[in-house]
Amino acid sequence: MTRGWAVVTGAGNGIGAVISRHAVKEGYRVAAWDVDAAGLEALAADLGPACVPTVVDVADEGSVAAAVAALPEAPSLLVNNAGIARFGPLLTIAAADWRAAVDVNLTGTFLVGRAVAARMIEAGGGAIVNMASINGIAAAPNAGAYTASKAGIVKLTEHMALEWSGHGVRVNCVAPGLINAGMSDAIYADEEVRRLRQARVPQGRLGTAEDVADAVLFLGSPKAGYISGQTLAVDGGITKTALASMPRPKSVDSVGVDEGAAAREGG
Template structure:
């Protein structure tokens, strides 16, 4: 299994869980030092320095590792700020990593699996922001919505060849890019309290979902977006006021 963006955050845990499940793991990251360090901490892992959005670098990584049975498009970035102040450069860099990177990696591995007549599994890491846009996160939410749709398109085109493609949409995860946001104790406590499962998510919650999607147990799951968020994205209407005749109803 190759995991992109596995040098930090959620990707590290996906790589760890994959190694624990017996996979030989490719730890792909643009941060060579981090990829190296994580690969060294795992039993059978290979560091792969590449930008997931650079087709020739991804090809070089695949040449070094060999064609994997599973590929996880996890690398992603966010640039916070109001949309009116978002520069084209910020917009393009987020589109490049989150969307183009997901396409490039998926296409490279699919080409090889198809040429070799092998089955495989691709998991794209989306976000609940792809369902419910988060304010002041620029291109992030639109790219994650596109990742969910790209996943479906990959699934319908590659399903007949034996490649399954699914996405995982993490909620509020106490790791990675959310770390600075959750450093504020009020934000942290409020987000946890407003989550139906009454806790923040962990990288392990996401890793377990990814590994399940790659497993034989999920062999008929294809083109699915698996939301792993403790119920957060379903709470949209819970904050809307309703008349006492509904909320004050005596249900016995």
């Protein structure tokens, strides 16, 4: 079944490349956008004629406008995946590094989202999936602008959904957790860090690029037709573990049971 065109930004490697592969398997033709020409060339060689690679700087409005104008038709799906990290303490991170992360992650999502949405609206609708992070849900230290930019994407998603859902464009967001792929490769190359991190995930494992791609393709599909303005954390449950690490005396674990028993007995 042909699903039309899907635009995937940051498609040249990592999670973006996996999303592109999944989209082709689902029947999309993929407009793969990235600043990494070599990565795009490798992806296109892998996916064949179903993938049309284009070098696009998502932070440059002119580059985005030219790429959108070159699309043969309005895409039915946009995946705003392009992102960078410039980590460092807030007290010392260079303003240029802060701006670079905000420009690509947040402004890039806005520029591409707005330009593609305009074509979708003309064609009668479509679906947009923005890529945030659990860093945009719970702040991480020494993350530079990454946390702020990803939190901005969560709210930008809600804003886009409010303005565009009435025009037939659904907008949702995926927030990956501890994913053993993409920009996290360097983190999980350290086996001890990998062991400690995956031990904190309730499901007992790190996530994969495939986990993220499955969530993205679901939100972009008709199966999610009544979902808009939402952020889906693909994190194995780790964002819900704040109380799991808190000290707790075993003696209190039976208090609720005793009170319930007393209530049933009329005590």
